[in-house]
Amino acid sequence: MESKDIDQQLIEKIKNGDQAAFGLLLEKYQKRAYYFCLHLVSRPEDAEDLAQEGFVRVYKNVHAFRGTASFQTWFYQILLNLCRSYHRHRYLVSRFTFNFSQAEGQNEDQEQSLENSIPDQSLDSDPQRLIDNEKLKLRLEQALQALPRQQKEIFALKHFEELKINEIAGITGLAEGTVKSHLFRAVQRLQEVLKEFKER
Amino acid sequence: MECKKIQRSLVNYYYQELDSPAMSKIAGHLETCVACRQTYGQIKKTLTLVAKEQVEKEKSSFFWQDFQHQVYQAVSAEKESLSRWRGFLAPRRLVPALAGALILLLIIISSPRWSRHGSEMTSADLPIVQELELIENYELIQDLELLENLQEAEQLRG
Ligand SMILES: [Zn+2]
Numbered sequence: 001m002e003s004k005d006i007d008q009q010l011i012e013k014i015k016n017g018d019q020a021a022f023g024l025l026l027e028k029y030q031k032r033a034y035y036f037c038l039h040l041v042s043r044p045e046d047a048e049d050l051a052q053e054g055f056v057r058v059y060k061n062v063h064a065f066r067g068t069a070s071f072q073t074w075f076y077q078i079l080l081n082l083c084r085s086y087h088r089h090r091y092l093v094s095r096f097t098f099n100f101s102q103a104e105g106q107n108e109d110q111e112q113s114l115e116n117s118i119p120d121q122s123l124d125s126d127p128q129r130l131i132d133n134e135k136l137k138l139r140l141e142q143a144l145q146a147l148p149r150q151q152k153e154i155f156a157l158k159h160f161e162e163l164k165i166n167e168i169a170g171i172t173g174l175a176e177g178t179v180k181s182h183l184f185r186a187v188q189r190l191q192e193v194l195k196e197f198k199e200r
Numbered sequence: 201m202e203c204k205k206i207q208r209s210l211v212n213y214y215y216q217e218l219d220s221p222a223m224s225k226i227a228g229h230l231e232t233c234v235a236c237r238q239t240y241g242q243i244k245k246t247l248t249l250v251a252k253e254q255v256e257k258e259k260s261s262f263f264w265q266d267f268q269h270q271v272y273q274a275v276s277a278e279k280e281s282l283s284r285w286r287g288f289l290a291p292r293r294l295v296p297a298l299a300g301a302l303i304l305l306l307i308i309i310s311s312p313r314w315s316r317h318g319s320e321m322t323s324a325d326l327p328i329v330q331e332l333e334l335i336e337n338y339e340l341i342q343d344l345e346l347l348e349n350l351q352e353a354e355q356l357r358g
Pocket residue numbers: 202203206229233234235236237
């Protein structure tokens with residue numbers, strides 16, 4: 001049986017009050033939910049909360065799920081909405097509390113701690129190159145977090161969740177061409193980071 | 201011109217999001233064109249560096265146990281509060297309650313004591329006002345949820 005059909009069966013069981021079915025769905029999607037949120041919000045404890053809330057919403061609204069789209073599509077929509085609300089809330093809070101120099105310091109700290117933490121895997125290769133590589137990864141991660149919302153969401157759905165363009169279009173409600181151009185621009189931005197890093 | 205078009209498709213080529221004629225056309229072009237091969241090499245390198253594993257190390261089974269535990273707790277709290285609301289606002293209980301309260305209100309209003317000192321009456325004294333407030337609050341919650349859903353739907357479209 002296809003994964004989609006299994007989900008549909010589980011949903012029907014949950015609608016009839018089957019707790020075990022909910023447990024199976026939770027087990028099946030917990031990692032994807034958590035890591036997806038983590039890519040979008042980057043703070044592990046917040047990603048955990050958001051992913052958990054996603055499951056609570058599934059449970060709460062299961063009767064509203066008609067099955068016209070797949071459970072996967074519906075679930076990603078729920079998670080996207082939660083992450084968007086989270087960012088809206090964080091944006092409002094940050095307008096009153098954001099301290100720029102503090103944030104700058106955090107990035108430096110992160111890089112500093114990288115300098116100290118990497119060498120243990122570098123026994124058989126060039127330590128400086130490994131550090132550079134880790135620094136580059138960090139830069140890319142920062143660039144990813146700094147992408148415009150839609151680019152970041154689409155990149156996460158494509159690159160990390162490995163969904164097809166048409167599935168992403170279904171989740172986001174965008175045309176396939178629009179999804180592709182957001183993806184293109186996201187990759188372009190990441191490439192620029194790589195280039196800037198090399199030219200330092 | 202050809203190269204420009206090819207280069208715009210390289211991201212889709214990387215993710216294998218093109219039909220097979222387009223995939224083989226690009227593969228063929230990459231074999232012969234140095235510039236496009238270089239561009240593709242950069243895309244590949246970038247996307248390999250943005251690897252899945254970099255985000256966080258694999259979580260322990262304790263983490264997932266705790267994760268599930270938290271979900272179950274939230275779900276059962278949700279169930280409890282829902283059943284409380286539904287139980288209280290069930291029509292078979294609400295209609296007699298409202299009717300009773302209405303009669304009580306009429307009695308109170310028509311009683312000479314209250315018509316003389318009407319201004320002393322506060323909402324806390326009146327069961328019907330409290331119940332109406334409760335209903336209003338409940339509708340407000342539903343409205344807010346509806347509003348949120350509408351906003352989310354709009355954002356999904358936009
Ligand atoms: Zn070319």
